[in-house]
Amino acid sequence: MTVPAHNGAVATCYQCVTIRKSAVDGIGVCGICNSLACAQHGGLPRNRPAFHCSRCIPGLLTQSAGGSPPSGPGPGGGAGTPGSGPPTPGGGTGGAAVPAFQSSLDFELQAPDLAQASADQRGAVELDTVRESVRRLFGLYRDERPRREDFLGRIAYEVREPVQDEVGRQMRQRPNAYAYWEERGGLDGATWTEVDAIVERYRRWLIEGLLPWMVSIHPVLDENVWVGARDEPGGMVDVLLLADAIGLQAYSWSLDPQRSPFRRLDVVAGADPGLVVLAELYAQSIPAYP
DSSP, rough: OOOOTTTTOOOOOOOHHHHHHOOOOOEEEEETOOOEEGGGGEOOTTTSSSSSETTTHHHHHHHTTTTOOOSOOOOTSSSOOOOSSSOTTOSSOOOOOSOOSSSHHHHHHHHHOOOOHHHHHHSOOOOOHHHHHHHHHHHHHHOOTHHHHHHHHHHHHHHHHHHHHHHHHHHHOHHHHHHHHHTTTTTHHHHHHHHHHHHHHHHHHHIIIIIHHHHHOOSOOHHHHHHTTTSSOOOSHHHHHHHHHHHHHHHHHHHOOSOOOOHHHHHHHHHHHHHHHHHHHHHSOOOOOO
């Protein structure tokens, strides 16, 4: 799809151009990823010294959901260790002393244009499903049954078809890519090579990045502390802010929260791995029969 001309202007919102295929003036440069964003794809949190785009604000929402505890060692260990992937909002060091957002309403008041634009996606995220996602996240942390290998197998299953489509496109477009992969098993060999690379990247994140990412939300690594005992209200983590993070990510990337984010290779390549994993767990947690 061709992006429409915009009266000669070049300062357009990155997400509008790349995801929505439209040209809208940008109003700020994200202090984390340096992308230019419009008012419907960014905001200026009062407790952060820079403008943030809507792809980086979900990280602030997840940290704020746990109250953004002070950095430093906490129960479970691992605080102060940056996870893999892009820089974590707030520094990736176990959380900032002051949350970016005190509540979901506070987020909406601080970034009204972004909040209004993403209201449908954020409002569609079911809170009970968020709680179940958190419980499954702790299953990955403890590696039950073993949960991690099952999760990585699910990744391989979900990415295989889109990877095969993209490898096929590359081989058709580029004679050198065709020659390269023909020497290495053709389309099937190329597909499994790329699938294995994605799975290995997330395997490393589960080993090295999962713990510090969870500690950055809340240092007490107990699901009952986070979201309360099953079938009981309560918990230290604000599930509405977690729902905002999931919904805002869906809005920013034009995702369907009910489908695996691993079906979208641009998301796999460019999004925060912690949020991709959380979105995958959310999709897995949706009841088959409401």
